[in-house]
Amino acid sequence: MDFKDYYKILDLPPSATQEEVKRTYKKLARKYHPDVSEEADATAKFQAVSEAYEVLKNKDKRAEYDELREYVNNPNQFQNAGAGHGRFNSDASAESGLDDLLRSIFGDQGGFSGGAQGFNGQRGGTFNVRGQDIRYDLGITLEEAYAGGKRSLRLTTPGGDKTINVTIPKGVTQGKELRLKGQGELGHGEGPAGDIYLKISFLKHPLFEVDENDITLVLPVSPWEAALGESVEVQTLGGKVNLKIPADSQNGKRLRLKGRGLGSGDQFVMLKLVNPPIETDADKAAFEALKDKFNFKPLDGMARPV
Amino acid sequence: MSELVYTLIEFCSVAKVDEQRVTEFVEHGILEPRLRQDQWIFPSEALSRCQRAERMRQDLQLDLHGVALALELTERNQKLRQRIDYLEQLIDRLRH
Structure with a gap:
């Protein structure tokens, strides 16, 4: 465990008042609380912020931490500190991150009793405590x-x-x-x-998208399949089934396969009309013929600003 | 498949939350047990909700109205996020 700058974690100057420490902690706790936050590393950040607050909220612990921080930043000023680490041996340091912090700097020498066990407030195993989930x-x-x-x-x-x-x-x-x-x-x-x-x-599925207990399959179809109707094989989570595309279907039409979703959910099949590639003059001519036959202008049906 | 349910005492022991707190959660609509022979029965889904509520109460120092609201909003938020994901993926498939 490395030395942690609790002030940096809370983004506060070391001169911050107790009131500022409290206010900042509350704000950051709301921001990073794992049950609320959408940040990827919310749990780690929340733990860091909580650990910092545990120490800084208490005047005694904070004074002790400030001294330690001073020592880490200017070790030469404390020539006897390595041997005389007993100075950091108060009750205030037990049962908080401060204890681990001291241990990390001075090593696991005497004077830090009860640190590891003190975490759950249980010393010597006299209490019966349920294990962590x-x-x-x-x-x-x-x-x-x-x-x-x-x-x-x-x-x-x-x-x-x-x-x-x-x-x-x-x-x-x-x-x-x-x-x-x-x-x-x-x-x-x-x-x-x-x-x-x-x-x-x-895990992401190559074919299906999930919406609660319904699933959706986007099915590419040709213009004539959509126009004339067709019976096609479609994939479901339980294997292939036949699906009848009704004649005169439009792009985006949604067909339902009842009970083919998760649990009581359904599978939806959404049609995606795909034009064939137009590569030759003959391809072009075929579409020209359609154009002449239909004289169809969907844009005319679109609402226009007056 | 039989559904896993808990009585109040079982629920408290597994959730590690005391009876009084669970009762308060019920009073605030945070937990909604069913009644079976005049006794509360909690579905297993209520476990994580209860623990989340208790963590929010302690860590964020919320009162129970605040906990109820925060839970409702985070759950709604999560549902919306899932729905946005679904719609975005669907649009993607329709475009390519």
């Missing part, structure tokens, strides 16, 4: 979500790597959490182990 994101394919099934996962946990078996419920949707009871960190004393939570997200 662990959270992971689990990216799955739409096919897995549709069909459900078992999957074996290799997870890196604080207690080492482990392999767990997960049942993915049929029709699960994005953002749902799966709970694996008792698979989290071990408890202290008689306390039970924590749980693992797996938050479901969908």
Whole structure:
């Protein structure tokens, strides 16, 4: 653990008042709170901000930290500090990031008792505390979500790597959490182990887009298929099915395959009219013939500003 | 597939939030348990909502009206974001 400049983390000058520290912390906490923030590294930032505030909000801890900070910035002024680190050995430094900070600078010598265990307020294991929950994101394919099934996962946990078996419920949707009871960190004393939570997200699919429990397939069709109607094979999450494109369909028309989405959702097929490439004179002539036949000017139907 | 549900006592122990707090959350509409034989039954989805509410209350020093509002807005925000993603991807597919 390196020395952390808590003032820099809160973007405050070291002369900031207690009131300014509090105000800035509140603002940053709202900005980076993992339950609210959309920033990618919100959790880490929130932890850094909280750790800084834990120390700076308390006048005693802050004074101690200021002294330490002064020492790190100007080590020559404190010639005896390395040996005399007992000066930083007060109760105020226990149970906060300050303790780890001191340890990182002076090494794990006497005078910092209870730091690691003090984190949960449990010393000597006399209390029974439930283990921590662990959270992971689990990216799955739409096919897995549709069909459900078992999957074996290799997870890196604080207690080492482990392999767990997960049942993915049929029709699960994005953002749902799966709970694996008792698979989290071990408890202290008689306390039970924590749980693992797996938050479901969908991997990008080559064909489908997802909207809650509905899925959409964009289907390219030729002008004559749209005009004359056609029966085509389309892909669904459960395999291929036949779909009848009705005659006189327009671009963007949405057809529904009921119950072919996730869970109770549907699959929508959206038509995308694609013109053939016009490469030869004969290609051109074919479209000229269409032009003469229809005398069709869709622009005339468009609303114009008066 | 049978749905995983919790009684109040089970729910509190798993969520690590005390009964009084859960009761307050229910009173503020943050949690909406169903009634089964005059007892509250919580669906498993309520677990993460409860923990999120409690974290917001503590970390951001919000009162329960604030927690309820913040939860509702962040959830609405997330839904909108997902919908925007969906529509953007769809437009992309229609263009290429």
